[in-house]
Each structure stands twice: as structure tokens, then as C-alpha cells.
Amino acid sequence: MNGVSGRMGYRQHLVRSILAIRDQGGIELSDGTKVTVKPLLVGRTEGKLAELAAKHGIEDYTTDLDAALADPRWEIYADFLVTKARATALRKAIAAGKTIYTEKPTAESVEEALELAQLAKAAGVKTGVVHDKLYLPGLQKLKRLIDSGFFGRILSVRGEFGYWVFEGDWQPAQRPSWNYRVEDGGGIIVDMFPHWNYILENLFGGVKTVYAQASTHIPTRWDEQNQPYTATAEDAAYGIFELENDVIAQINSSWTVRVNRDELVEFHVDGTHGSAVVGLFGAKIQHRNATPKPVWNPDLADSHDYDRDWAEVPTNEIFINGFRQQWEEFLESYVLGTEYEYDLLAGARGVALAEAGLESAREGRKVALPELNLG
């Protein structure tokens, strides 16, 4: 596990996923096999690794990635590094023949992301890329609504993602400063468009084109040392995505917006037979038979309570942490040798959407997504 001192590496992958699996004695696969996990922590600072290892009862840690990759005891290489450092590490791990599990984005350019997928294929290496948002309870409820035919024909999707990330001067910022520097792999398009890609392609249809407007609304921020720096990356992106099946998606991504909705991300889906608004956890629906008939009249205050026209979708099952659920599925696929859909090629499609989004923003035009294949 490389990068376990970071935000994602520590909390989501180490503590909530791998240690949670280890501490419950492993997992039982669909064929009855029991599998457990034993992590090796990899990083640049020995002291930090030693501290984490002691805190969580982990025997193995190292600052020598090459030696770890050369050691056949460690079967899976997992990567939670800053985006900029990822491709180099993945290349080494693929060359060493390790199975790969990695955070997104898998690389900084689509060319490199695709090359990594091709290298893995040529090396016969299994790969997995984090698709965590698909496992959110709200999106799993949405998937169930889609599969049940609730929507009829889906027409459009409107997504709102974001919250206010403090500038860092009078209150510390709640995201690392590299996110706001393009030269360090930052920017909300590179961060969020890979998520939008796998959500859209798995729920509604592959993305055909994108039009994005990017803005750096806050030009100066303060870093971890309390020093001002110039924000070179966009902190908001306003995107329109044309999908297969004539579905139009419009998603705002912003670190410069104050929340006035139920959750930090919400998707509003309209279909001929019904509509839904889903968030991280919640989902509410309105069927065509429960749809009010508003009439536009600016002269009269409208007393209709539109919120009350929506019905809550109940939580009929227990959802576990999404990162952990995906880890469990990946481990099962690895041990049983089954196909794994969320692989480096899927990761490359996410990078392609980010790259096309940036190109669109730069040139002020709609950009078509390339067909990616492993050749």
C-alpha cells in the first residue's frame, strides 16, 4: 500500500477497507473460500510509517518500493499517491508483474493512462481502479430505480457537486494545496471528471461529447505552511455531457460554492415516467402520477409546496463503506480469477474525459471523446 500517510490512503483504503477486512478475520468469497489480507506500508518517510504500523498492529513497512515490488510475498500493488507520482509507480509495479489496484486519475494524460492499460494487458496483469462513488447508498438506490424501469426513457441528468473550500488564510483549507496548482496535478476537472465518467457510463451511457467552462474563481490561496500561493488550477467547472441514448447530463463541480441542498453531491434525473433526486445517502422520487401541473404566473405567489411532491426511497439494505465494498469485490475477482470491469482501461476513459474537459474549456468548444481500446 503506497501512500498510506495521505488522506485517501490512510482513512479510506487502510483504515476503513484493508484493516477493517483484516480485523474481521478476512472475507468469505462467493465460492466459500476465505481470504484475508496482510498489508505492507510503503512510503517515503520511515518515521511516519513506523508510527502508523505501531498504531494499527501492522508488521511490515518499508521506504524501498523497488525491494517491495521484487518480493513475491506481496501480490497486489495499491497506489494512493498524489496524482503526479502515480504513473511512474504503476509502471514499475506492472513491470514487476504485480496485480494493480489504484486511485483515480490513473495518469495525468490520456496517452499515459492508455499506455499503462496496454502495458498491464501485455504483462498479463490484473488491474482495478477506484470507482467508489458507484457504491454510495444514494447511487445504489438510483441504480435500482434505473434497473426497475422506474424512469421510463431517461431524458436528462443534472448534477451539483461542491462545497466551500476555505482559502487557508483565516481558516485552514480542508483540501491539500496541490489541488489548486496545475503544475502539481491539481484542478477540479482532473479530480472530478474521472468520477463523472464512470458514474455516467455505468448508470446512463458512455459519454460522447463534453463542453466545459472552467474558472479559477479564487486566484490566491494559503498553503499548509500558511504561505500565500497563486491558484493556477480551476476551482470550478461547469460541464455539459452528451451521452449515448440521447441523454444529456449537466454537472457543476465547484470548490467555491456554499451548500444549499441536502447533500454535497446530488443528481437530479428526469425520465418520461418519473424523476429522482439522489445524493450520497438519500434518494427521493416523483412518479408521473404524482406530478403536479404548475402554471407560470409571476403575478401570484405560488403556495404549492413542491418538496412535498417527492417520496423518500427507503433504505432496504445495509450499505458498507464504498471503498471497502469495492476492495472486497476486487479481492474476490483476483482470487477467483474472474473478469474485472473497473480496470485501467476504464480508468483511462476517466482521464480522457478530464482531458477533453480541459481542452473544451481552453478552446471554448464541444469536444468529442476518443474511442479507447487496448489495440
Ligand SMILES: NC(=O)c1ccc[n+]([C@@H]2O[C@H](COP(=O)([O-])OP(=O)(O)OC[C@H]3O[C@@H](n4cnc5c(N)ncnc54)[C@H](O)[C@@H]3O)[C@@H](O)[C@H]2O)c1
Ligand atoms: N476516490 C476519491 O474519492 C478520491 C478523493 C480524493 C482524492 N483522490 C485521489 O487520491 C490521490 C491522493 O489524494 P489525497 O487527497 O489522499 O492526497 P494527499 O496529499 O493527502 O496524499 C498523497 C500521498 O502521496 C504521497 N506523496 C506525495 N508526493 C509524493 C511523491 N512525489 N512521491 C511519492 N509519494 C508522494 C504523500 O506522502 C501521501 O502519502 C489523488 O490521486 C487523488 O486524485 C481520490
